[in-house]
Structures are given as C-alpha cells and as structure tokens.
Amino acid sequence: MRTRPLKVALLGCGVVGSEVARIMTTHADDLTARIGAPVELAGVAVRRPSKVRDGIDPALVTTDATALLKRGDIDVAIEVIGGIEPARTLITTAFEHGISVVSANKALLAQDGAALHAAAEAAGLDLYYEAAVAGAIPLVRPMRESLAGDKINRVMGIVNGTTNFILDKMDSTGAGYQEALDEATALGYAEADPTADVEGYDAAAKAAILAGIAFHTRVRLDDVYREGMTEVSAADFASAKRMGCTIKLLAILERAADGESVTARVHPAMIPLTHPLASVREAYNAVFVEAEAAGRLMFYGPGAGGAPTASAVLGDLVAVCRNKLAEAKGPGESAYTQLPVSPMGDVVTRYHISLDVADKPGVLAQVATTFAEHGVSIDTVRQQGKDGEASLVVVTHRAPDAALSGTVEALRKLDTVRGVASIMRVEGE
C-alpha cells in the first residue's frame, strides 16, 4: 500500500460536488483500501468563496480553478461545475498538466466529447464520465467494458428523471402537463426553468453519448432527433390507456437492419404496460440494452440527485486512481466503426394518430386511401362521432418516419380533416 496520497481537485461544489466531498471524507478509509493509496481532497474550486460549506475546510476553497490545476501536485480533477465554459477549458488544462479527469457533464461531453477524448488520449490520461448518463446507474462502464465483446443493436431508455416524474403523475392522476409540472417544481424534481428537461435537450445529450458508446461511432448532439414532451396531453394518456399503453419520454438508439447506419432520437412514445420500462415510476431512470449475444438487458436506478450522482463520480475516481497507480489508462473513446447517423425520416416504427374529422360518410375511406398512397399500412382504426364532429384514431403498422410525415401532410390537406390532434410513436413491441 502506497502511503503518499493521490491528490484530487474538486471543480464545483454544488449539489453533486458537495456530496462527493462528503463521501470522500466520511469513507476515506474504504477509498484508501479499494484504491491502494489514500486520496486527499487537495482543493475545491467554486464561484462564491464565502458560501458556508458543511464539512469543507475553508482553506481548500478557491475561485481560481485554473491555478489549482496548475499548482503541480494534482493527480485527478473532478469536474462537477456543469455547462460548456469554463468546464471545457478546465478539463483541457487538466490534461495539459498530466491530470486525469472525472466529469458528470453530459452537456459538454455530448457537444465536445470527441475533442476531449482526443486530448485525453494524446496525453495518455483518463476521461471518465459514468455520472453523465443516468446518474447512479452503472451504464457507461457496462456498455463500454462488460459488453465490449458483444454487438449492441438497440438501446431504449428513460434517461431524464424530471420528465418521467411529470409523465408518471399525468398517468396516475389524470393531471394535465402544466399541473404535473407545477407539482414536480414544488417537490424539487424540476428546475425553475425546466426547458432542458421537458424539451428533451438533457435526454438528447445523454442519447448522443450513449449512441457513441453503443455503436463504437461518433454521434453529435445535432445528429439526435429531439422532440420534447410539453405537448403530451391528458387526452393522449386516455388514448394510451385504451391501447393498454402508457407514455414515456424515451431515448432510442438503433442500428439499421443492414447494420450500415444508426439512428438516435428522443421523443415521447406510447409503450405497452407490459413492457418493463412502463413500470419505471417517479424520477427513476431505466435503460434497456439489446445485444446480439447477451439478449435483452435492463439497468434501473436513480438517474439524478446529489448522492446517487456522487456514487457514480466516486466509482470513476477509484478506477482513475487505480489506473494512475498502475501507470496505465482505462479504455478511451472507441469510434472505429464510423457508422453514419441516418436522419429521422429513415426510422421505422409504429404510430398512433388522432384526427378531428367531419362526421360524414366516406371520411374513413378518404383517410385510409391517404395512408395507403404513402405506403403506410393501418393496423387499427377507431371512429367516434357526435353532432357532425368526429374523431378518428389510427394505429399503423411499422413504417418509415418520412412516410408517416408525408401521410400527415396529405391528411391535413383533406377538407374532411379538421385537424391532426396528436401524433405519437408506439414503441417497445
């Protein structure tokens, strides 16, 4: 056992960072035994130096993160500031100074993962980020290492706890979107500005990271099709229930049937109540991974929160410290397949479409003809009408998204179609 400690710079000490610091202190002996050397919190960079921070020695606190990294004795930096800058520059500075990095920053990794990985690789250092996707759930390491001898064909998951909390509330209480969002905000599950969550930006960042790892290729944030869940209504949940389904905001990453391309998307979708993801309640996350040899795996747990996220950060810290002691580095980016990312139009799935139509003879025939002309085959149709107004609910067989878009455009032009009330994809069958 080495007695000289490994020195850690903690960049950021908010929700996640404060938990990292707390556990590093309370569980110091366990960390020492597991790493094979003591780890020491050598400095804590924050924005507001005078804020009282429980359990943090004020002498360690600094606002100059760059100077902390440059002082020459730091082995590992933990970046839990978030956002693009100064996080990106600080991580690069760390690599320039021989410091390996653990980060929880999905936004940055989704946007600049390739460049940061290249910088780590060039410096022979580690860049670990288990906490960036699905919080406490071991997912990055299992996909990158445990499944390294397998071929992942599909990943489908609930990777945003805020939206799952809102959708679960809507499902279980019949509440509308705004009411459920208000409750999530009151309980601390949604931020004051919930845009990143409810518009799917957070999930899209995680989708980009996971897609790259799953398919050993590079998937940029712009490659991920993204649709938020602010339009999901109580009526959609009623329709879903009628089909034996619920609605979840899903991140779905697929290898095309010919294996020559991949797709990555985030959108709300109906899934059957019998699907394991349907029973993921509250703010929990869960990810299904389908691999050629392994079959269907699921990983479930808390997707966020200070302590759960700190658990993932500290698992990475132990790994990076072990690598430092062994003068080795862990697996870096694996993007050798260079598979292109196909546009959303190429995605093949099923659809649930609600139309407001005129309640007169021939409407169904006209609608059915429009689907047929666009090559979209209908599975079921349900018609409900009263007082000259009617609604038509169509569930399709599997069809390319582009064909469905074409169908909807044509439907809107029919004079018997008053409006397209909702379009939702149906997954998990």
Place this chain on the structure above:
Amino acid sequence: MRTRPLKVALLGCGVVGSEVARIMTTHADDLTARIGAPVELAGVAVRRPSKVRDGIDPALVTTDATALLKRGDIDVAIEVIGGIEPARTLITTAFEHGISVVSANKALLAQDGAALHAAAEAAGLDLYYEAAVAGAIPLVRPMRESLAGDKINRVMGIVNGTTNFILDKMDSTGAGYQEALDEATALGYAEADPTADVEGYDAAAKAAILAGIAFHTRVRLDDVYREGMTEVSAADFASAKRMGCTIKLLAILERAADGESVTARVHPAMIPLTHPLASVREAYNAVFVEAEAAGRLMFYGPGAGGAPTASAVLGDLVAVCRNKLAEAKGPGESAYTQLPVSPMGDVVTRYHISLDVADKPGVLAQVATTFAEHGVSIDTVRQQGKDGEASLVVVTHRAPDAALSGTVEALRKLDTVRGVASIMRVEGE
C-alpha cells in the same frame, strides 16, 4: 495497433465454449479494434476430441489442456469446463505460466475463489469471471468497479433461471412443483438431474461470490444458508396471492444494522407483486443492489444460455487482453473489511406460517401466546375452519430467524396444533 495477435486457449467447448469460439471467429475484426490487437484462438481443449464441432478447426483441438497451457505462447485462458477438477488445477497451471484467466465457473469460484485470487495476485495476472454470476448481466464489474466508491448494504436477486422458470409456471398456471419441473425439463430449462438448481446449490455459489464482492470480505460457500424450492406448493402460491405476493427463490446478502457483520442466504420467499423482482418472468435473472449513496439499482437480463454467457466471457476477454497490452492488471480480490458472516438465526425478516389446528375455542389464544413468548410479534392472523379441522395463517412482523425457529418448535408441541403446513419468509417490503 499491435499486429502480433494475443493467443487464447479455450478450455472447454460445450454450451458456452462453442459460442465463445463462434463469436471470436465471426466478430474477430470488432474484437481486434476494441482490444487494440488481434486475438487468435490458439487451442481448444475438450474431453472428446473426435466430436464434430462446427466452425472449430480440428487442428486446434486437443485433450491435453495442460500441454496447451504449457506450450509457451498463450496469453489468456478461458476456462469453460466447469466443476472443480481439472478446472482448478488448469487455472493454477495457467497462472504459473504467466497466463491470465477468464472463467464462468461459479462452483469453483465459490469454493476456491480466495486461493485462486491469491495465485493470480502473486503472479500479477488477471482472474475475471463476470459470466459466473447471472450470465449475461453485467453485475460483477458494476459491483466491483462502478460501485467501488459506494457502500453496498443489501443485494437481493433471482440468480437461477431454472428455478425462476419453474416458480413462474407454478404462479401463472397453478401447476404443482413436479408438473412445472417436468415442463422445464422438456423445454431444456432444467437439466436431467436438477438438484443443483432446485436445491439452491447453484444460487448459493453465486450468493457467496456476490457477497464477497458486495461487502469486500470473504464469504465461503458454507457461510451461505441454503434452502431449496422443492417444497413450494400450489397452496403456498394461493396463500401468496391472497397477500398480494408471489414466490421467488432469492439470494439475499445483507450488512447487519450495526455494520459489523453480514449474512448470506438462499431460500424461497414471498415478495409483493409490486416489487420489481416479482415481474421477472421465465428464466430471466435480476438483481437488486442497495447502496448507501446510489440508492436502489436493478440489473436484469438472461442469466444463462450459451450466447448470453459467452457475451460476459468475451467482455472479460477484451478487458484482460487490454490489461495484457498495457502491462497492467485489473482490480483483484478486495476482502479488506474481513467482516464475519453471521448465522441464519441472526437474520431479521418477516414470516408467513400456515398451521393445521384443531377447530376449537382457545386455539388462537394458545398460538398467539406461543409467538409472544418467543418475542415474535404478529402482524395478521387468518383462521379458516370446517369439520373440526382448521387452518391458521400467521404473518409476523420482523423478527430474528432464531426466534421464529423457537416459536415453530414450541408450536409443534402444542396438542392443538396438528402440523406446520408451511413456513415462508416474506421479503421486499
């Protein structure tokens, strides 16, 4: 990229080994890219050399596994023979010759894990065995590495697919044990001699391995309390349903409340239908892990089968090969806590007890007094009677197993108690 291949000796080429060989051949390019060097199947040791083996070059086949390991050019050995000998001696021989080992052998690891780990450590080599527990499900690596910065307090899982298939059949069809076992045998889910599965030996081996990893201590096979599921009856399932429960064969590993000891046990138990483990159907496995910071995690997937098990073996192969190339080794055994394993009597849980009693006044009072005298507090009692015969179903609050055993012994001595029809633990609440 190194061009000289890493050489692999495959020891055993049965259900698992043949899939390992197949994937190594069909996915050679992917493995090369992920490892950073080609891997070559350098020899295949079997018992019956003349057996026709699809896709295996007959020139590679040998019955002399020892000579294969000693020939001087092998980097990694994959042990998928199973059983104690010759597997144990072969693994030791491998370490003596500088060869790292990947194994799927739960029986051997549960019995001799400590000695094998010590041999690997002394030689500076890897011993990996993700496939030994819960087949394809990444569990050993997530527990050992992803949760290395956390404190695991509880592991509860379905780790045997055969028994889960049988119990699921009994639950869904009302079949008895023998009928469900016959179906499992006919469908290939149970072996001709199902003892290792139905008596819980297989699950106990996995429990010992998982407990050691979870609590960073050494848990011997003998330390694991084991009860099979051959006594579980259709009547037990009926009782379970009445309580909103089903019955599963569970492996449960717990840290004592004071943190100073651990317990490890395998037995059938009632769990609420709302518990995620209740919905694990057919031969699937799933493991719940509760950690201090991470919270409740679940890992789900196929627990056995040639291809799923090969997926886990190959994930380990990639890791071990990467370590070889980096002239490093992965994390070895971690048993520094040296926590003692407490006997079953110290386990605290709830119980469901069915008694056949005389249908006369005062019986309930007598039974209730017996529970009270042993310090076991009753949650609910249900009494059913006809024709002088009656049954009494008692569900207790949490109590030590020793107190419950004492209660049952005393109940058997009451002249109003005709017999104890069943005792089952209630978990997952």
